[in-house]
Amino acid sequence: MQTEKINKHLVLKNATIIDPFNSTEINGDIYIKEGKINSIGKATYPSSSKIIDCTDRIVTHGFCDIHVHFREPGEEYKEDLNSGSQAAIAGGFTRVCVMPNTSPVIDSPELIRYIVNRSNECPIHIHPIGAVTKSQKGKELTEMKAMLNEGAVAFSDDGVPIENSSVLRNALSYSSMFYENIKIINHAEDLTLKNSSVMNEGIISTKLGLEGSPDITESNMVLRDLEIAKITNAHIHIPHVSAGKSVKHINSVKKDYDKVTAEVTPHHLFFSDEDLQDYNANLKVAPPIRTRDDRKILINALKDGTIDCIATDHAPHALEEKECGFNCASFGMIGLESCYGAVNKILLKENNFNVISLLKLMTTNPRKIMGFENDLFSKGKDAELVILDPKEKWKFAEKNIYSKSKNSPFIGEDLVGKVKYTIVKGLINKI
Amino acid sequence: MKNKHLIGLEGYPKQDINEIIETAFSFKEVLERPIKKVPSLQGKTIVNLFFENSTRTRISFELAEKRLSADSINFSASSSSLNKGETFKDTVKNIESMKIDAAVIRHSFPGSALMLTNYIDSVVINAGDGTHEHPTQALLDIVSLKEKFGYIKNLKIGIIGDIAHSRVALSNIYGLITLGAKVTLCGPSTLMPIKIEELGLTVNNNIDEVIEWADAINVLRIQRERMNNALIPSVREYRKLFGITQSRIEKHNSELVIMHPGPMNRWVEIDSNVADSEQAIILDQVLNGVATRMAILYLLLSGTTKKDS
Numbered sequence: 001m002q003t004e005k006i007n008k009h010l011v012l013k014n015a016t017i018i019d020p021f022n023s024t025e026i027n028g029d030i031y032i033k034e035g036k037i038n039s040i041g042k043a044t045y046p047s048s049s050k051i052i053d054c055t056d057r058i059v060t061h062g063f064c065d066i067h068v069h070f071r072e073p074g075e076e077y078k079e080d081l082n083s084g085s086q087a088a089i090a091g092g093f094t095r096v097c098v099m100p101n102t103s104p105v106i107d108s109p110e111l112i113r114y115i116v117n118r119s120n121e122c123p124i125h126i127h128p129i130g131a132v133t134k135s136q137k138g139k140e141l142t143e144m145k146a147m148l149n150e151g152a153v154a155f156s157d158d159g160v161p162i163e164n165s166s167v168l169r170n171a172l173s174y175s176s177m178f179y180e181n182i183k184i185i186n187h188a189e190d191l192t193l194k195n196s197s198v199m200n201e202g203i204i205s206t207k208l209g210l211e212g213s214p215d216i217t218e219s220n221m222v223l224r225d226l227e228i229a230k231i232t233n234a235h236i237h238i239p240h241v242s243a244g245k246s247v248k249h250i251n252s253v254k255k256d257y258d259k260v261t262a263e264v265t266p267h268h269l270f271f272s273d274e275d276l277q278d279y280n281a282n283l284k285v286a287p288p289i290r291t292r293d294d295r296k297i298l299i300n301a302l303k304d305g306t307i308d309c310i311a312t313d314h315a316p317h318a319l320e321e322k323e324c325g326f327n328c329a330s331f332g333m334i335g336l337e338s339c340y341g342a343v344n345k346i347l348l349k350e351n352n353f354n355v356i357s358l359l360k361l362m363t364t365n366p367r368k369i370m371g372f373e374n375d376l377f378s379k380g381k382d383a384e385l386v387i388l389d390p391k392e393k394w395k396f397a398e399k400n401i402y403s404k405s406k407n408s409p410f411i412g413e414d415l416v417g418k419v420k421y422t423i424v425k426g427l428i429n430k431i
Numbered sequence: 432m433k434n435k436h437l438i439g440l441e442g443y444p445k446q447d448i449n450e451i452i453e454t455a456f457s458f459k460e461v462l463e464r465p466i467k468k469v470p471s472l473q474g475k476t477i478v479n480l481f482f483e484n485s486t487r488t489r490i491s492f493e494l495a496e497k498r499l500s501a502d503s504i505n506f507s508a509s510s511s512s513l514n515k516g517e518t519f520k521d522t523v524k525n526i527e528s529m530k531i532d533a534a535v536i537r538h539s540f541p542g543s544a545l546m547l548t549n550y551i552d553s554v555v556i557n558a559g560d561g562t563h564e565h566p567t568q569a570l571l572d573i574v575s576l577k578e579k580f581g582y583i584k585n586l587k588i589g590i591i592g593d594i595a596h597s598r599v600a601l602s603n604i605y606g607l608i609t610l611g612a613k614v615t616l617c618g619p620s621t622l623m624p625i626k627i628e629e630l631g632l633t634v635n636n637n638i639d640e641v642i643e644w645a646d647a648i649n650v651l652r653i654q655r656e657r658m659n660n661a662l663i664p665s666v667r668e669y670r671k672l673f674g675i676t677q678s679r680i681e682k683h684n685s686e687l688v689i690m691h692p693g694p695m696n697r698w699v700e701i702d703s704n705v706a707d708s709e710q711a712i713i714l715d716q717v718l719n720g721v722a723t724r725m726a727i728l729y730l731l732l733s734g735t736t737k738k739d740s
């Protein structure tokens with residue numbers, strides 16, 4: 001990766017400019033003056049301008065990932081906000097929301113401030129998600145209002161489901177006092193049904209001799225969470241939907257209740273439990289990779305809008321935490337660097353999505369969920385964009401990983417579509 | 432032999448299974464001789480990596496190695512540096528760097544034997560990976576059946592008990608089906624792995640019917656801790672529903688051949704007098720275990736050219 005300061009006059013020339021906010025696609029130039037969008041389409045610019053030739057390339061909004069783990073503070077051997085930023089840039093992400101399951105847990109306004117301050121030193125925009133309950137223990141609520149004032153954008157106990165239904169009800173109800181748009185995100189897995197399972201339950205878990213958990217482990221809790229959100233009139237966001245049955249519940253509740261959003265990961269779209277047959281611990285994740293049928297339902301749910309956006313759940317783990325055997329391996333995988341190539345291949349090439357609706361899933365839709373600025377191509381906005389080659393075929397390899405951790409099941413997979421440049425915070429990053 | 436390692440019987444070639452059976456019978460003759468040792472694996476070094484406790488499998492492998500004149504070394508988790516925080520990978524890489532030819536591994540994690548093949552170049556033999564497979568046990572069971580009946584094809588075999596927590600069951604299922612036997616599983620529905628009938632077998636939780644139908648049954652051990660997880664209510668109820676009792680055998684199939692991979696819980700999954708009866712071949716299984724493991728070690732290690740897995 002090469003990084004340089006943005007030139008005083010920068011022109012992205014001869015590009016396919018896709019503005020997912022206005023749903024437009026035009027061919028032309030983008031003139032960026034002193035780091036801000038100046039003109040789009042037919043641009044006039046000084047002859048001394050730095051030119052990036054964008055023939056056959058797409059220029060669009062920088063990607064936004066509302067679910068990542070950058071492990072800072074506490075587990076910097078896996079990732080920190082700087083290395084996580086590099087991984088994000090390599091994947092075309094200019095803006096991410098970091099989960100609070102660090103050490104210590106981000107459960108106070110002071111810790112939110114720490115993340116915001118550190119974010120200011122990083123080359124992308126990083127927003128903290130605060131914990132719903134103190135130390136993610138599922139008992140006492142955090143000081144949500146003070147945390148919002150310091151820059152928290154949502155609340156989640158991340159990988160720890162809020163099992164006590166009254167606590168979740170109170171958290172949702174309490175959160176609804178503040179902004180119209182603030183989200184509670186609950187990891188939906190019924191731990192009493194999950195037991196010590198390490199994958200989806202089915203013929204594959206039977207053949208591998210591994211303990212599996214059925215799809216209702218997720219969908220039961222999704223249904224509970226949706227119903228609790230309804231009686232509190234609060235916003236709920238369902239993370240990393242993995243089961244077809246969960247999609248069914250989200251779809252039916254969304255019909256008469258509009259404060260529900262949902263995300264899906266690239267790995268749940270790309271893989272099925274059949275890919276676990278050689279015990280690849282990089283595919284061990286919570287919620288687990290489910291069946292081919294579930295995968296199909298997830299793809300259709302993106303098409304019909306039941307699921308709103310793509311989020312990677314980028315979860316770095318050290319090699320030793322993955323190669324100790326499937327049972328003892330940590331849950332989670334990294335996902336930022338491989339996201340566009342994987343999603344573009346699955347949705348655009350194999351499932352006939354059109355390019356604007358695909359890009360919305362990684363740009364405007366996640367930004368809308370978090371209440372971020374979305375009209376990024378209007379005049380005067382700071383340049384926050386990516387340059388993509390939508391057709392490039394490549395094999396994802398370890399050398400494409402900028403995260404400190406290499407726990408990616410995409411290594412060795414053929415992907416389609418590659419991020420060429422990520423421009424954000426006054427820097428041009430050539431991938 | 433087509434495969435370099437023996438990890439499991441899923442997809443294992445039929446002709447290789449048959450070759451192991453035939454070789455096991457030759458080695459069984461050796462075991463009947465006054466001097467029970469042959470020089471077949473002289474100069475080969477085999478490490479028995481037992482990350483999980485085992486008595487009969489470990490002794491059986493050790494004996495097989497000694498009968499073949501191989502040098503064998505034992506490793507057990509309790510005496511190992513794993514207790515000092517060393518990783519599995521470091522442990523096995525250290526052992527391999529001392530120049531070994533094969534590793535026999537027992538570990539509580541499914542997939543651990545396969546994982547070992549990623550870390551070392553030596554021949555790997557799975558001696559039980561958690562609740563996944565235990566191929567040498569299944570092969571010795573098949574050798575015992577062949578010895579008793581003379582054939583495997585179309586034999587009717589019942590596997591009885593805690594299928595879900597058994598590595599013996601899965602390996603037996605794969606091996607027996609490959610050789611054309613018919614398999615019926617019988618046990619509590621809470622201990623039956625999901626969708627297991629997709630492997631090409633029948634599930635029937637009526638023990639009387641299975642006893643009547645079968646030529647032989649393989650009785651699995653019921654562990655008392657299963658009661659703590661609400662999987663079965665009591666030993667009494669289990670015995671009532673699935674126990675291999677004298678009266679059931681007499682009533683439904685007095686010719687039935689009885690197998691058990693051990694260790695047995697007498698009066699729980701099997702009546703003591705059934706276990707000790709003429710129709711039980713439980714101790715033959717143990718002797719055949721040594722012969723079968725000799726056959727496996729010999730076939731995987733005596734080849735002069737290195738084979739790919």
